[in-house]
Amino acid sequence: MKQHDARDLQLQINPQSMKPLFRTSAWRHAVAMAFDWLVIVFAALICIRFFNPVSYLLAVILIGARMHALAILMHDATHYRFLKNRKWNDRLTNWLTMYPLFTSIEKYRQNHLAHHQHLNTEHDPDWVAKLTKREFIFPKTRSEFLWTILSYLTLVQGAKDAVWFFKRFGSARDRSGQTLGYPRQQLLFYALLVTALTVSGLWKYYLLFWIVPYLSTFFMFQYIRSVAEHFGELAYDHLLTSTRSVKANWLERLIVAPHQVGYHLEHHLYPGVPFYHLPKLHRLLMEDADYQEKAHVTLGYFSGLLQELGDPALAAH
Template sequence: MDNPIEIETLRRFLSPERVRELSKLRPSRVLCDATLCWVFIFMAWLAVWAYPVWYVILLAIPVIGNRFYALYIIGHDGLHRRLFRSIKLNDFFSDLLVFAPIFAITRLNNQNHLTHHRNLSRGHDPDHYKYTCLNKNSVIDLICYLVGGQSLLKGIRNVFLGGSKAFGEKKGRYSLRDIVLIISWQAALITGLSLAIGWWAYPVLWLVPVFVFTFLADNVRTFLEHGFHSSDADAPPHRLITYWAPWWERMFLSPMNMNYHAAHHLWPSIPYYNLPLADQELFEVSRSDSGGLLWRRSYIGFLASYFVAVPIEDCIESA
């Protein structure tokens, strides 16, 4: 069955009226969550400033990266324009507090992400490389993927350099406003961290945490939330998976309720803070007929089973 038809069939599990209720926005929740994330990041920088010793630095790195990853998930809702009712406010908030610090812009990045939603598991999905078995069919290839060896340049091309043109998307350009935001953030980060802590602070206390605990963590999460240890042809066409994982797995791999990924793909209008309730109702109504939806108990458990499963038999490009 073609993927859009399959997903439309699965959406019957919640009524349109219930989806509208769950899709109500609470901007105050967004403001509170984003503020707390930045508070933790600044507290980690402050701790290193006060005690610039190796063990404080090692503790600060995951705090900075993980709390920015939580911000990044909030920004993911911004890509769907689900933070505020005003698109202008939504994009400015996302750009100012999430994307500009990592050289990105909501208005441009959402093209790549929405293309992924429209074409999940089909040839036009720009994120297909993140969960296909084709580039993860040996232990070495899988490790290479997990450390970003296969994804960094491809992700940059898709998101920043118009790689989604290959999927029929018209890529926009950075405006003066976008450039000013990005340059201002980088100038503030480089200057502030260098003057307060040292010349090494920008790469060690910003670039490294964001790369390891945001980019790599999100890369791994995307694979695990759409991946199967079977050939792509044998995987369910929609690849919708939710993780009821332990809290520590969720903290590092799916903050801000991103583990409820099936509900998010079925109803992208539901904001991150309402996904647990949507998942609970989805699970209850789908017990008799799950439609191929899956609930897994552990990210690490599935990853370990994938290591055992490779090489995967008949791992070929699906139609």
């Protein structure tokens, strides 16, 4: 598959209009992170107070959604869009998002930057790793796709994804592929976590409100986003048709597409733009006739995306 480069595009965008969009705001990133953690904590506390099967299912959905949201913030930090001090950008991201999700920013960055550099080619590690997985083979019927999503609620599919995830994003590797083990700070984090859970006697709640959502809805939302971004009968014949942007409604932004992650095409064009400026970037790019004509923009996850997974003729541009 041909590798496309953003430099090949001839978009007529005023550079002065673009410049403010690259400015980062540490407080906006920090507030978003604090919001995600507060939702996780309050969802667990409310469920414990009014525990029943329905409240627990809702808590698992909401907590998994905010875990996914934390992963999106980690993704921004991978591009150094959190703190200007790169050492603290990585350190705080690891302790507040990555280590709780059982990986590290160093390992993720190694994979993710290669994904950007070799989008949808045999040198793209994300693309190659997913091509042979059954759930990423399209076209699918709508019922097949929905059944795949629901299979995550059994924890079986999530457990499979977790094994696959740990193999790719667990311990760091050197350039030759040799495992380097886990960073000392990561081991320290897990030692402190195990100690705190044991001393406080909170293992039951950790399993109920972290491990279960992690093995179910967290990976479920990751799967939906991965499909939306790079799969489901995209044309792949141009940089503007090699990834999809999804304009989400308020409910989808809350559950499926937090922190403007739906604007994925815009992110691939300009990865230096932080998440909170992506809607402005999209509006600016839509002023360009070539972008407006060719860009693959889908309206909604529950409506537009489902329409595109089985029949490429239904793809919205």
